Amino acid sequence: MNPSIDRRTMLRTASLAGVGCAATPIWAQTGASGLERPVLSGEEIVLRIARQTMAIDGTASRAIGINGAAPAPLIRLREGQRVRLRVVNALDVDTSLHWHGLLVPFQYDGVPGVSFPGIRPGDAFVYDFTVRQNGTYWYHSHSGGQEQEGLYGPIVIDPAGPDPVAADRDHVVMFSDHSEQSPAAIFRRMKLQPGYYNFQRQTLAGLLTGRDQTAKDRKHWGAMRMDPADIADGTGATYRYLVNGHGPRDKWTGLFEPGQRVRLRLINASAMTTFNVRIPGLAMTVVQADGLNVRPVTVDELQIGVAETYDVIVTPTGDRAYTLVGESIDRSGMARATLAPRTGMDAPVPPLRARPLATMADMGMGGMAAGEARGVDPGAEQNASRTLATPGYVPPPATPVDHATMDHAAMSGMDHAAMGHAPISDPATGGAAGQGAMDHGAMDHGDMTMRDFSRAPQVHKGPGVQTIAPMPVDRTGYPGQGLEDVGHRVLTYRDLIALDRNPDVRAPDRSLTIHLTGNMERFMWGFDGQRMVDTHEPFAFTEGERVRVTLINDTMMGHPIHLHGHFFDLVTGKGDHAPRKHTVLVQPGGTVTFDLTADAVGDWAFHCHMLYHMLAGMMRVVSVRPREEAA
Template sequence: MQINRRRFITSTAGLAAATSLSMPAWAKGGSLTHAKRGFGEVSGEDIRLAIGNHHFMTGGRSGHAVAVNGTVPGPLVRLREGQNVKLHVTNHLEEDSSIHWHGLLVPFQFDGVPGVSFPGIKPGETFTYEFPIRQSGTYWWHSHSGLQEQAGHYGPIVVESADPDPRYDRDYVVLLSEFTPIHPHEIMRKLKVGEHYFNRQMQTATDGEMSGEMRRMWGEMRMNPRDISDVTGTTYTYLINGHGPADDLQLEFQPGERVRLRVINGSAMTFFNVRIPGVPMTVIQADGQDVADVEVDEFQIGVAETYDVIVTPPAGSHALVAEAMDRSGMGVASLTSHKGHIAAPPALREPVTLSMTDMGMMDHSAHGGGGSMDHSMRDKSAVPDDVKVGPGVDMIAPMPMDRMDFPGLGLDTVKHRVLRYTDLKAKRMNPHRTVDREMEIHLTGNMERYMWSFDGKKFTSVTDDPIRFGFDERVRVKLVNDTMMAHPIHLHGHFFELVNGADHMNQPLKHTVVVQPGGTATFDLTANEPGDWAFHCHLLYHMHAGMMQVVTVRPFPAPGEA
């Protein structure tokens, strides 16, 4: 068979042209501006932000980024309690975009979730967010469009209190995140093909302390005891304020100063263990809300959480370490009183291995071996009738228990002080309200198929059936994690009170709660912000795969009304 060379060249050129038309400009090989590492600052009552395609490089890894005002992370938005602000956001991408003001109490139409509270920002358009600042504290902002957050579309928020805070002399934002040169949609594709694609710490037949019987049991359950993080240091460079470990980021102080560190987990998928070896930390805020002082040596911070701590480091250089929960890498900065001196970080600790408790089991021996244990974990008759037990649900925790006192995977065996939710107490008393109603929501998934959901229902299939709260209704919500992964669950537009053993008047306020594997977490919510609000797992690829819902807060209709 002979091929006409001219026809072949013509058809190939046509195919290339057609492919080019379907590709975004940044993918066609054109030059992009290099985004700066780190962030500037914007403030005042009239703020302008511009979203655009850029190139980003750190730690030997480089690739496409979505930057705001030309930096990754985007600029620190500094606001003041009591002011009114207008934020003009211009979208220079070739796709829709958005900004969600994570933790800020705003009218729902300015919450920034396309399809829930507004249509999104079209290419070339500017959208103006306008709202009063009703709070103070540490928060952050990020895209809620597609997977743009993974590509660099996020940044910090600091809201200064109307009253001066005398507790510290110096103030730093510590924004934790990750960078990968792999496009986020390609990461999603790889996770759908094989959920262990990025895991390089799986146990071998002879590795670790696990017995042969235990290995057989895990094998029968088709589960991996090292399945801690979906995306790991094999592709991520872990960042502090946009700087990888090789960038030698320095945070300077003078000996004797009280330094406030506003730690924000702005990552897409990574829980971090934060510590400054040899320097104790006093936790003063959680999710922007004041708590009674708690002194610790380390804390685990889930995706989207914030913790403010005060440290008084001695003279010298100290490693500020944000170690990924699965211990596949770390972000590092130097807290130093000697400019130019870099602190040596500690070595990575041993990988974390899941236990039977993480499977919602009190004691595997009580279940008579692997076969019956596997059966009990797949017994779907124990869940409420409103949980859809289809192919998207591959396990049910048979004995889920409250794990508010658990410090986080891998931190339950360390000898130093680690923060637990049970340590948190609101600094100011909450108004006393009795609970009007109780509800239970199951966190469900099928890890092999990379399907995630609430109550077995993907978000796309339940948009017409939201979670309904009456305005000012007081609801106790129990989250039951039927999966073997920790999930940071975030409710937009509200703060809820953790039911953590504290007196009900001092239950800590949060906007995000980590629900441990095989465990439960409970919060009390006063639904006093009317509108439609997103409610989702803040692991980006879990949300994208379906672990999201809409919460609607409306006055209940009077008897006889529709």
């Protein structure tokens, strides 16, 4: 897929309307490499879902697509317009489409069993709504594993008025992962064997060369039955990593003229892969996050969680090509594309970097390293204090552990009186993790280690909860696993500041804490120890109320948490210009706090956007009831 748009072609096509079709319009013909895909626009759009094949690096692969395209066509709309999307199911199973990040009536949100029944084989469903926003979004199936099979596509919504982002050329860059194995087979293998696709475990050679943990640290992690190399469930062992549906050898190329401001609309449409994105030799200025404008911030790399979007501006110069890299978080593979003045040009592809290993902070022990743990922003409290004078601003909550009242005796295997306080080796750097860090050798690693439910009384006890993070910390100032010491600027959530003042700056009416729980050995995932099938109780809200929500990640994996039908304001010390998102990556062992205005009545899905985590249970319903009904 290569929707490439410059100013002149946008003006020529601004008047296009009518029924969307699979033919490539003028604005997509300025692309490169013959890898263009359809663009659909207008007020009446027909989307026919069917099985097909997709060509990846010259090899045919089974897929599910729309109108003969997999990934699905780009849908281009304008803010304020009404659109009717008629979805025809030509499959032999039920299907659906969800408009990720779009604010639509709940009956058109597209989640079977929550907002509508789904679309049966041979049937059609019409999604009918007015477009209330602009920016970069995407759409995908919410039925089974169809999203994994290619049933996803980008959405670009042009603003009704002037666009504050000035650009000469526009490219959608959609990252994804694709496997020859069926979603059912992948899910079954993840359930049968922990780390089934992890081919990067620690080795004797790694121990001898110092690339892996020390023998002492390895012994301690083994006693806890935890694998620090278990960074991702789905890896390059089963996935090929794609840009706009194309593999590295397909050489998808986005064209530019030297000196042009090029807008790259980055979308992570993968099923399971967090990508670290960079363009060696070319800085990126982030101008939009999850479809909403932010104050420009220039970085060299960013981590994009599943289902997130970032718009960046790059200004390539000279008659040369650049390589765009989307490296999987575990460094088991990469998606690769090219930016160039002409087709056929190429640029060096950087090698995969060494895979990261999980640390104390990833185990939820970040607060035990005297503020020096990796991923802890030492300036977080200071940053928050600067905004205390902002009307309606409430500072971030303290770390969930109260040191003054904490019952140390209740923390099985974590008797602080028995802990030494000499610095321990940080396996990610080989250096000390900071004075006051734990000496794991003095810990009793019994079966109940790190499962002290007294720290999280709302979490239901059961086999689906392997750990309760002992001392989780706010990690919104953390660049992401493996990006701590890369030697260049990496985006964090604390860098994001909304371009416009937030629409609601009231102080929260109440607070809600939700634990992200899991058992990695059994591949069980949930909220507060419960899977979707374990409870019929939604997270309940009243229309118009303002709620401060804190997510605590009790697991050693990051979780991109997505709330349908709403945006929320991240609490990162930015006051009335807090960044607003609909998906947030909660780092392992970390916390994220956001303020939510429940302004959309209906039942909405709330889930981890790692496909197999969601299917394994990390999903609930958020129910927003009318104020008069709640009263």
